[in-house]
Amino acid sequence: MMARTLLKTEAAIGVAAFLALAGCGGGAIPDTFPTDGEGRGTLTQPNGDKYVGEFHAGKLNGPGTATFASGARYAGTFRNGKIEGEGTASYLNGDRFTGTFKDGKLDQGTLSSPSGNLYAGSFVDDKPGGRGTLTYDGGGSYVGEFRNGVQNGQGTLTAKDGSKYTGEFKDGRFDGQGTLYAANGSVVHAGRFAAGKFVDDQPQEPAAKTKKHP
Numbered sequence: 001m002m003a004r005t006l007l008k009t010e011a012a013i014g015v016a017a018f019l020a021l022a023g024c025g026g027g028a029i030p031d032t033f034p035t036d037g038e039g040r041g042t043l044t045q046p047n048g049d050k051y052v053g054e055f056h057a058g059k060l061n062g063p064g065t066a067t068f069a070s071g072a073r074y075a076g077t078f079r080n081g082k083i084e085g086e087g088t089a090s091y092l093n094g095d096r097f098t099g100t101f102k103d104g105k106l107d108q109g110t111l112s113s114p115s116g117n118l119y120a121g122s123f124v125d126d127k128p129g130g131r132g133t134l135t136y137d138g139g140g141s142y143v144g145e146f147r148n149g150v151q152n153g154q155g156t157l158t159a160k161d162g163s164k165y166t167g168e169f170k171d172g173r174f175d176g177q178g179t180l181y182a183a184n185g186s187v188v189h190a191g192r193f194a195a196g197k198f199v200d201d202q203p204q205e206p207a208a209k210t211k212k213h214p
Helices: 004-005
Strands: 029-032 039-044 050-056 061-068 074-081 082-091 096-102 106-113 118-124 129-136 140-148 150-158 164-170 172-180 187-192 197-201
Touching: 172 197
Parallel strands: none
Antiparallel strands: 029 039, 039 050, 050 061, 061 074, 074 082, 082 096, 096 106, 106 118, 118 129, 129 140, 140 150, 150 164, 164 172, 172 187, 187 197
């Protein structure tokens, strides 16, 4: 039962939060456009996407706000037509990201979901990737490595009751060498786990061979 509690995850954080901004500016219809593309102005796309903010050399540069027909919204900095630097993005499903963007993608920051789950750390391809901390609304947390939006690598998953697993993860489950602790700190299992289940004890050091003397 304890292991099941530890393994419980919320998919809302694990799913990538996408914000398609790369097309903003291409084939756009100027609504209010500054002279020679310099200064503050407004740019509207045929599909209803809209940018209000600073322009430089005819491109989105500086602070601005982009709203999208999809319901997504971004407020922050742009560089050469792309999201770059500090900003906040909100999504139709209620997710909200605050942090830094690089080449139009999530880079470092905090992603929160309507359920109350919170991820803080690094991102790769708009998904949690690298080191991060995932805090669950119902209690408990995971601190460690992520890949493709889920726990992969070394980490510690702590349940609301204080029980925890420390060790290797694969695709969000215990997999590899690790230790499962009860809430009082006592060791429940130590050794190898596979697909979320304990499979064998910690390997023992081989006994030193005794040299035979002639």
